[in-house]
Amino acid sequence: MSEQDPGDASLAGGAIGYDLISGQALESKAWGIEEDLNDQQLRAVQLPVDANIQVIAGPGTGKTKTLVNRLLYILTEYNVPPEKVLVLTFTNRAIHIFRESLFKLAPAIAPQVEIHTFHSYCQSLISDHWEEVGLRPGWTVADDMDQEYILTEVIKETVGSHTTAREFRVLSNKLHTYKRSLLNKSAKRDSKLDEILTKYETRLAGCNMLDYDGILKLGYRLAEKYSKAPESDKNKYFSALLIDEFQDANLFQWDLTCLIAKGSASITIVGDPDQSIFSFQGASSNLLDIMKKQLSDVRTVVLTQNYRSSQEIVDAASAMIREDSHFLGDEQMPVGLFTGPKPIFKKSLDSTSETVWVANTIHHLTHKENVEPSSIAVLVRTNGRKDSVAAGLRQRGIEVAIYGPLSLLKSPYIRPLYSFLKFIQNFEQDIQLLYMLRNPNKILSPKQISEAQSFSRSRGLPLWEALQQNQLWLRQPTTRVNKSKKPHGPPDLDQFISVINKSADIIHSNVHDSESLVEGLQLVSQYLSWPTRYGDKAHVKQQELFDLITSIAPLLKDESTSLSSSLLAHTRLQDIAAKPGEVVVSTIHNAKGRLQHCLRRLGLRPRPRGSCFAGECWERRRNDSSAARGAAGSGAEPQPPEAPYRM
Numbered sequence: 247m248s249e250q251d252p253g254d255a256s257l258a259g260g261a262i263g264y265d266l267i268s269g270q271a272l273e274s275k276a277w278g279i280e281e282d283l284n285d286q287q288l289r290a291v292q293l294p295v296d297a298n299i300q301v302i303a304g305p306g307t308g309k310t311k312t313l314v315n316r317l318l319y320i321l322t323e324y325n326v327p328p329e330k331v332l333v334l335t336f337t338n339r340a341i342h343i344f345r346e347s348l349f350k351l352a353p354a355i356a357p358q359v360e361i362h363t364f365h366s367y368c369q370s371l372i373s374d375h376w377e378e379v380g381l382r383p384g385w386t387v388a389d390d391m392d393q394e395y396i397l398t399e400v401i402k403e404t405v406g407s408h409t410t411a412r413e414f415r416v417l418s419n420k421l422h423t424y425k426r427s428l429l430n431k432s433a434k435r436d437s438k439l440d441e442i443l444t445k446y447e448t449r450l451a452g453c454n455m456l457d458y459d460g461i462l463k464l465g466y467r468l469a470e471k472y473s474k475a476p477e478s479d480k481n482k483y484f485s486a487l488l489i490d491e492f493q494d495a496n497l498f499q500w501d502l503t504c505l506i507a508k509g510s511a512s513i514t515i516v517g518d519p520d521q522s523i524f525s526f527q528g529a530s531s532n533l534l535d536i537m538k539k540q541l542s543d544v545r546t547v548v549l550t551q552n553y554r555s556s557q558e559i560v561d562a563a564s565a566m567i568r569e570d571s572h573f574l575g576d577e578q579m580p581v582g583l584f585t586g587p588k589p590i591f592k593k594s595l596d597s598t599s600e601t602v603w604v605a606n607t608i609h610h611l612t613h614k615e616n617v618e619p620s621s622i623a624v625l626v627r628t629n630g631r632k633d634s635v636a637a638g639l640r641q642r643g644i645e646v647a648i649y650g651p652l653s654l655l656k657s658p659y660i661r662p663l664y665s666f667l668k669f670i671q672n673f674e675q676d677i678q679l680l681y682m683l684r685n686p687n688k689i690l691s692p693k694q695i696s697e698a699q700s701f702s703r704s705r706g707l708p709l710w711e712a713l714q715q716n717q718l719w720l721r722q723p724t725t726r727v728n729k730s731k732k733p734h735g736p737p738d739l740d741q742f743i744s745v746i747n748k749s750a751d752i753i754h755s756n757v758h759d760s761e762s763l764v765e766g767l768q769l770v771s772q773y774l775s776w777p778t779r780y781g782d783k784a785h786v787k788q789q790e791l792f793d794l795i796t797s798i799a800p801l802l803k804d805e806s807t808s809l810s811s812s813l814l815a816h817t818r819l820q821d822i823a824a825k826p827g828e829v830v831v832s833t834i835h836n837a838k839g840r841l842q843h844c845l846r847r848l849g850l851r852p853r854p855r856g857s858c859f860a861g862e863c864w865e866r867r868r869n870d871s872s873a874a875r876g877a878a879g880s881g882a883e884p885q886p887p888e889a890p891y892r893m
């Protein structure tokens with residue numbers, strides 16, 4: 247690629263857009279790169295537009311800031327239109343952070359830049375070409391819960407319902423890994439797993455749904471097809487691709503990136519090989535080398551100034567990762583911006599004593615040092631540990647808020663409402679309908695459900711159609727319900743059908759109106775989740791859902807997005823924040839990007855490898871910190887630092 251001369255900066259400050267929140271037209275406003283970039287950042291930002299760049303850096307060194315400024319530089323210095331730049335990252339939260347930073351610097355152009363996860367980019371390709379890949383109108387995405395539901399049924403059918411819970415889990419995990427491995431063209435096939443997968447995919451296709459791997463597979467197919475086609479409206483050529491959090495990419499995603507680049511867009515990646523959180527999904531640490539081999543003239547810039555943590559934390563983190571580090575050489579050691587208290591390393595014999603120590607520390611902080619509980623976070627490695635730590639803290643009288651995507655929608659009080667919302671976007675989704683029919687009220691008995699399914703299959707109808715055309719035998723209330731004994735017994739099928747239709751009509755009558763959505767959900771919730779039977783808990787959870795709806799409604803300006811589908815997207819993105827009095831418990835994975843004052847990290851290294859950190863360093867830190875406490879004469883845990891840390 248040849249280097250281009252920067253063009254004139256006529257675009258800078260010239261664009262006019264609209265305010266994302268108020269929808270008001272924005273006045274033309276000058277914008278450009280920030281003035282406070284350090285030399286390393288500036289070097290990466292100001293490379294020519296056609297340079298391929300690797301920005302390698304540790305946490306908090308301004309990787310995202312650098313990428314946002316690189317984008318602004320390309321737009322202003324080279325007159326590249328915003329829609330010709332594609333930003334790719336790995337999580338919705340990362341998109342949110344990137345868009346927020348861009349919006350602060352250049353509100354007028356922020357909405358015009360395409361910022362996607364690999365999944366959402368593929369999904370947008372599929373949305374433009376859904377007929378080509380065999381989907382029908384109204385197709386939807388099967389989320390984790392939908393996939394689990396279908397997989398469970400298929401496994402039961404294939405290997406028998408006598409499978410123990412453990413065997414089931416093992417098989418289900420194997421299938422997930424196998425399914426993902428198939429994205430790799432050279433993957434080995436397994437006939438037994440193929441049989442289950444084929445049934446699973448047939449069931450998904452029957453529901454007019456795609457799962458996450460299916461989205462990537464079809465997106466790749468489309469990108470491959472259009473990478474060879476001449477440019478057209480549907481076939482976009484980008485001038486530059488910017489990839490954030492590149493440490494989380496796998497080979498499949500890299501190949502996809504190259505297809506999207508079509509050999510003409512430059513590629514800038516920023517990442518920290520030591521921060522990879524997707525190695526379990528095949529994130530590959532040698533992609534940096536692959537990129538260098540495949541692309542010409544790759545420039546590397548290393549960022550070392552950490553803006554987020556004290557020198558003490560940077561030192562401790564560097565000591566921890568150094569032995570396994572992919573890139574930390576002496577000249578690349580990160581530097582902290584300020585000094586603070588030393589981190590304490592506490593070695594515990596087992597997980598119970600670890601939880602007890604954390605509980606005692608929280609009591610000390612909240613009772614003796616007046617720290618507000620909601621500013622304390624307990625970070626753990628795995629979801630399983632998160633639940634046991636939360637239970638242990640609750641046992642010791644500590645109120646806990648668990649951070650994690652989908653926790654609200656996964657609540658048993660909300661899950662049927664969530665199924666309902668998905669169902670009314672696509673009435674072909676048998677799995678959502680089955681969920682509503684089975685949980686928690688048995689609208690139909692298992693025998694009736696299987697008869698209805700045979701009826702729908704024999705006529706090639708979605709289950710919902712079949713139920714509406716149903717036969718007299720289905721119209722009988724289930725035999726297990728004695729209405730005279732149970733005033734709040736489940737509705738019969740007629741009532742169920744009529745309430746679903748009525749609630750759907752209310753919601754569809756005004757898809758951008760939060761009041762309609764809440765009204766529709768309130769109506770249907772009487773039939774689906776039985777708040778009366780579950781008591782206050784259900785009411786509290788439902789209120790949380792309704793509050794969320796009300797809070798996101800004003801943010802919706804995009805006419806093409808319905809409130810209910812945005813609600814589903816939003817609930818994945820942001821969870822209900824911790825209320826005053828609640829300590830946050832989260833996996834490290836979910837905590838990334840959140841702001842918190844006090845941190846306690848558990849089991850980061852449950853079985854420490856290597857000698858340095860595990861033995862000497864760990865003990866040294868512990869001794870240092872007790873010595874420091876002794877010197878201070880208090881014997882108490884150190885004060886939480888003044889500055890908040892973004893995790």
Ligand SMILES: Nc1ncnc2c1ncn2[C@@H]1O[C@H](COP(=O)(O)OP(=O)(O)OP(=O)(O)O)[C@@H](O)[C@H]1O
Binds near residue numbers: 284287304308310553
């Ligand atoms: N040159 C700078 N001057 C002042 N503050 C900066 C500078 N660079 C980065 N920061 C600040 O440091 C913090 C971290 O920046 P940023 O989120 O871009 O880092 P990151 O490397 O992407 O973080 P992560 O480790 O989460 O990937 C932000 O608050 C940012 O504003």
